[in-house]
Amino acid sequence: xxxxxxxxxxxxxxxxxxxxxxxxxxxxxxxxxxxxxxxxxxxxxxxxxxxxxxxxxxxxxxxxxxxxxxxxxxxxxxxxxxxxxxxxxxxxxxxxxxxxxxxxxxxxxxxxxxxxxxxxxxxxxxxxxxxxxxxxxxxxxxxxxxxxxxxxxxxxxxxxxxxxxxxxxxxxxxxxxxxxxxxxxxxxxxxxxxxxxxxxxxxxxxxxxxxxxxxxxxxxxxxxxxxxxxxxxxxxxxxxxxxxxxxxxxxxxxxx
Amino acid sequence: xxxxxxxxxxxxxxxxxxxxxxxxxxxxxxxxxxxxxxxxxxxxxxxxxxxxxxxxxxxxxxxxxxxxxxxxxxxxxxxxxxxxxxxxxxxxxxxxxxxxxxxxxxxxxxxxxxxxxxxxxxxxxxxxxxxxxxxxxxxxxxxxxxxxxxxxxxxxxxxxxxxxxxxxxxxxxxxxxxxxxxxxxxxxxxxxxxxxxxxxxxxxxxxxxxxxxxxxxxxxxxxxxxxxxxxxxxxxxxxxxxxxxxxxxxxxxxxxxxxxxxxxxxxxxxxxxxxxxxxxxxxxxxxxxxxxxxxxxxxxxxxxxxxxxxxxxxxxxxxxxxxxxxxxxxxxxxxxxxxxxxx
Numbered sequence: 206x207x208x209x210x211x212x213x214x215x216x217x218x219x220x221x222x223x224x225x226x227x228x229x230x231x232x233x234x235x236x237x238x239x240x241x242x243x244x245x246x247x248x249x250x251x252x253x254x255x256x257x258x259x260x261x262x263x264x265x266x267x268x269x270x271x272x273x274x275x276x277x278x279x280x281x282x283x284x285x286x287x288x289x290x291x292x293x294x295x296x297x298x299x300x301x302x303x304x305x306x307x308x309x310x311x312x313x314x315x316x317x318x319x320x321x322x323x324x325x326x327x328x329x330x331x332x333x334x335x336x337x338x339x340x341x342x343x344x345x346x347x348x349x350x351x352x353x354x355x356x357x358x359x360x361x362x363x364x365x366x367x368x369x370x371x372x373x374x375x376x377x378x379x380x381x382x383x384x385x386x387x388x389x390x391x392x393x394x395x396x397x398x399x400x401x402x403x404x405x406x407x408x409x410x411x412x413x414x415x416x417x418x419x420x421x422x423x424x425x426x427x428x429x430x431x432x433x434x435x436x437x438x439x440x441x442x443x444x445x446x447x448x449x450x451x452x453x454x455x456x457x458x459x460x461x
Numbered sequence: 462x463x464x465x466x467x468x469x470x471x472x473x474x475x476x477x478x479x480x481x482x483x484x485x486x487x488x489x490x491x492x493x494x495x496x497x498x499x500x501x502x503x504x505x506x507x508x509x510x511x512x513x514x515x516x517x518x519x520x521x522x523x524x525x526x527x528x529x530x531x532x533x534x535x536x537x538x539x540x541x542x543x544x545x546x547x548x549x550x551x552x553x554x555x556x557x558x559x560x561x562x563x564x565x566x567x568x569x570x571x572x573x574x575x576x577x578x579x580x581x582x583x584x585x586x587x588x589x590x591x592x593x594x595x596x597x598x599x600x601x602x603x604x605x606x607x608x609x610x611x612x613x614x615x616x617x618x619x620x621x622x623x624x625x626x627x628x629x630x631x632x633x634x635x636x637x638x639x640x641x642x643x644x645x646x647x648x649x650x651x652x653x654x655x656x657x658x659x660x661x662x663x664x665x666x667x668x669x670x671x672x673x674x675x676x677x678x679x680x681x682x683x684x685x686x687x688x689x690x691x692x693x694x695x696x697x698x699x700x701x702x703x704x705x706x707x708x709x710x711x712x713x714x715x716x717x718x719x720x721x722x723x724x725x726x727x728x729x730x731x732x733x734x735x736x737x738x739x740x741x742x743x744x745x746x747x748x749x750x751x752x753x754x755x756x757x758x759x760x761x762x763x764x765x766x767x768x769x770x771x772x773x774x775x776x777x778x779x780x781x782x783x784x785x786x787x788x789x790x791x792x793x794x795x796x797x798x799x800x801x802x803x804x
Contacts (some may be wrong), residue, residue: 279701294691296690297742303745303746307686310699
């Protein structure tokens with residue numbers, strides 16, 4: 206169980222701290238899918254990086270099963286949380302398989318040797334993401350959609366309770382968006398993982414997610430899609446003369 | 462994937478054979494040609510007290526061992542610098558380690574010729590050159606380490622390293638302006654690099670340092686593999702990036718500092734060999750790259766040393782000139798053939 210209480214995210218440089226979003230509180234259990242929505246600059250990526258312990262939190266607490274996440278060693282943290290970021294600064298010499306096998310890092314020995322169990326996990330994931338034929342291609346030769354599936358596959362190979370994804374469907378066509386969202390759904394349901402992802406695909410998120418975290422003007426709202434819509438929180442997100450929220454169907458619609 | 466693994470294994474085997482061949486050819490050729498079978502007999506210990514025995518054991522064997530360890534060590538530090546900075550232009554000397562060494566040696570030569578006069582200058586021993594060079598490297602390393610502990614930005618560190626290089630080079634230029642012609646000439650000869658003067662006790666130190674560096678690279682290979690995906694991913698996979706960064710700096714300084722102290726600033730190998738190897742064995746796996754890069758660096762320096770004193774040629778060419786003369790065309794040809802570098 207992941208519990209976040211009164212979390213303030215942001216950046217520290219020298220003595221100056223810049224808070225991005227404040228008072229974030231939520232609890233997630235196994236099988237939950239959390240969609241983090243909000244406008245550009247609302248702090249979605251900052252929150253994911255803070256949860257993944259890549260940047261320090263400014264205030265509040267993040268705990269796993271009642272124990273502060275920061276108190277775990279970096280190896281244990283990497284066995285609990287995996288992340289798919291939007292950065293693509295990895296080496297072009299790597300193949301899809303090279304990236305997937307790196308996912309076993311937190312589990313294997315100092316030399317990174319794969320045992321039978323590791324190999325079976327890799328095989329299973331390659332099948333699940335449907336990349337059997339392209340797995341030995343260099344990443345530079347893969348399309349955005351194929352690369353995204355490899356990166357999600359790497360997180361699955363890491364076998365963590367929590368998978369964090371920063372805008373996983375960015376730059377993808379509808380076909381690949383659907384594939385990615387379905388992959389997230391089956392991973393959460395079949396493997397009992399908790400998935401947290403940020404997205405601008407609000408309508409798809411409302412359909413897929415068990416919970417929504419809405420970040421708006423430094424404020425955070427958490428609940429099931431229905432709860433948030435009933436509270437009227439959704440309407441705050443966009444100017445209503447431009448994008449209206451259809452409470453009945455739980456969908457946003459552009460006003461023409 | 463098993464097919465691919467065995468192809469890399471095959472590549473390693475070929476590099477290993479080239480390595481052994483380069484070693485034997487290097488022992489065999491020189492101002493006197495010693496045939497292969499005689500070299501093997503001496504190595505097996507069956508031909509003591511012959512003239513070949515003395516040439517090999519007293520002179521060529523230490524030089525060949527120095528060439529292979531220094532070549533391998535410089536290439537290795539180039540590899541980890543390129544991976545760490547994720548920059549194809551990085552090499553063992555980007556942090557200014559050899560510039561520090563140059564400054565130390567320049568201070569020794571120019572300082573003693575200016576302050577103590579020509580007689581003291583004549584008496585500068587090899588040991589004092591080694592000490593001056595090591596002290597210069599150590600000084601720069603200390604500053605770089607202090608910077609690295611404060612500055613988390615990898616690219617910033619790279620630029621600062623380059624700036625140290627320029628700064629020390631500028632100091633050397635200004636010092637040389639006030640120095641005597643003899644001191645200047647001696648300094649210039651030092652910058653050519655030389656494997657010839659290394660004696661057995663020095664060789665022991667070189668082998669020790671390079672061995673530590675090699676084992677360090679193997680130990681870090683898992684973290685280095687993770688860093689190929691960038692720092693954020695590496696950290697999310699439990700790799701302690703800060704600790705790895707310090708270890709990489711220590712290993713590079715050890716490898717670059719030791720080889721510069723004993724053989725002068727030998728350039729090119731560290732920058733070029735990792736590219737050469739990745740073009741031949743296209744992998745990002747440092748467990749394969751570490752031995753491959755070590756053997757290729759060793760082979761290349763052995764080859765260059767062989768060519769710098771071919772039989773029948775009276776004078777010995779400066780090793781620093783030969784490495785680029787041989788290595789640059791090979792690398793250019795490979796890049797043009799493969800149409801791009803792999804990083």
